[in-house]
Amino acid sequence: MNYKVQRRNNNPPTIKQLNNRQQMKVINEFFSGMxxxxxxxxxxxxxxxxxxxxxxxxxxxxxxxxKGYLPDVEIDYSKS
Incomplete structure (x- = not known):
């Protein structure tokens, strides 16, 4: 089998990547215990x-x- 070796990305994360990480952090914290x-x-x-x-x-x-954008991402409880 041929497996591709994934290289580590040494580029700094983009604003979109950082925002996505923040969104994932908020949503996962919200879901913890559920x-x-x-x-x-x-x-x-x-x-x-x-x-x-x-x-x-x-x-x-x-x-x-x-709702919101990095660093102010939060749950909009009126929509959840």
Missing amino acids: KQLLKTGFGPEARGTTKNYQNLAIEYNKPNAL
């Missing part, structure tokens, strides 16, 4: 796909429940 709720809500949608319940929860909530 495993069973996420599994119940998004688990049925994940069946038969290559995604798991957490992937689907992030995919839905990241664009729909977050």
